[in-house]
Amino acid sequence: MAHRWRDNGLRYGLVTRIFHWNMAFIICWQFSGIVVNRLFGRSALTDLLNMTHGELGAAILVLAALRAIWGFYNLRNRPPHEQGALGLAARAGHALLYLLMLAIPALALLRATGSEWGLALFGFEIVPRGNERVEWMVAPANLLHGALAWTLLAMIAGHIAMVLIHRFVWKDEVLRRMAGPAPLPQAAE
Ligand code: HEM
Ligand code: HEM
Incomplete structure (x- = not known):
């Protein structure tokens, strides 16, 4: 299987x-x-x-x-993906979702590593408190963490809206590719 x-x-x-x-x-x-x-x-x-x-x-x-x-x-x-502009938009949208899911936490962890308040995860001290602040590690997240996170939330809303349009307006198979029973593999040929 x-x-x-x-x-x-x-x-x-x-x-x-x-x-x-x-x-x-x-x-x-x-x-x-x-x-x-x-x-x-x-x-x-x-x-x-x-x-x-x-x-x-x-x-x-x-x-x-x-x-x-x-x-x-x-x-x-x-x-x-579909041919044409819509397929291209879906591809670009998915790529951007990946970029944001990586960049948002990566910049925040970089900030925590370079900050004076340190970093503890799951109860373990990863970076001790009281280190000297490293400005180039802290600045990117201060500038972008919140802005990129809200962009991700907006992208997710758009993603869900597109799935609903596929499901209820165009009535195609897109949701079934990711949820529930899907076309059998032998139908692929
Ligand atoms: C994909 C993962 C993450 C998402 C979606 C996310 C989302 C957010 C959002 C929406 C805010 C509020 C921004 C505002 O008030 O305008 C925030 C703030 C914050 N996050 Fe995250 N976060 C993520 C990962 C992390 C990680 C890994 C850390 C640190 C270890 C972190 C540390 C902080 C801190 C310190 C703040 C307050 C300062 C600031 O707004 O930049 N976040 N985050
Ligand atoms: C945090 C929320 C979400 C994120 C970050 C996200 C991200 C993604 C990404 C990156 C893909 C491309 C396939 C992959 O690489 O895995 C995808 C596909 C898909 N997502 Fe989501 N998704 C989210 C929530 C949802 C929700 C709530 C729904 C349903 C309403 C949904 C329905 C789908 C469907 C149907 C596909 C397949 C689209 C296609 O075949 O072109 N997603 N999602």
Whole structure:
């Protein structure tokens, strides 16, 4: 049943789907604490959701890197995008999602490494507190971490909107490639 794990030209396989839906969940969790805090103010709930911001961010970085490697490895087996401008936009949109999932946590971790407040992840001290601040490591995230993160949230909203348009307006197979039963592999030929 190895074919269930790999992408097969018509639909994404289990490995791609597990990456996709787990990361969608973790990224929603990551944003929910910040968005709820912005809308309704700080509370025990937002403290709980935001307590793991660094850990979830680091996990997103590792998962996005592994997912990108898996994507390259499977590039020839991925379901094709449409011809023309729409397919190009989908390809560019997905590439930008990857870039943001990598850049946002990478810049934040660089900032933490070069900052005087240090870095602790999963209860382990990775970088001790009290180091001298290294300005070139801190500046990029100060400038871009929030801006890129909000860009990612907007891109995700656009991504979901496109999936809904595919599903309910154009009524095509795009959602079924990533969720639920999909066309059988032998139908590919
Ligand atoms: C993909 C992963 C991540 C996402 C989506 C994300 C998202 C965000 C968002 C939306 C904000 C609020 C920005 C604002 O108030 O305008 C924020 C702030 C912050 N994040 Fe992250 N973050 C991620 C990873 C990390 C990591 C790995 C660290 C550090 C270890 C980190 C540290 C911080 C800090 C210190 C702030 C407050 C200062 C600032 O706004 O730059 N983040 N993050
Ligand atoms: C944090 C949220 C999300 C991110 C970062 C994300 C990212 C991506 C990426 C990068 C791809 C390209 C395939 C890959 O490399 O894995 C993809 C495909 C896809 N996503 Fe998402 N996604 C998110 C949430 C969602 C949600 C909530 C839905 C459903 C409403 C969805 C439905 C799909 C579908 C149907 C595809 C296949 C599109 C195609 O074949 O062209 N995604 N997603």
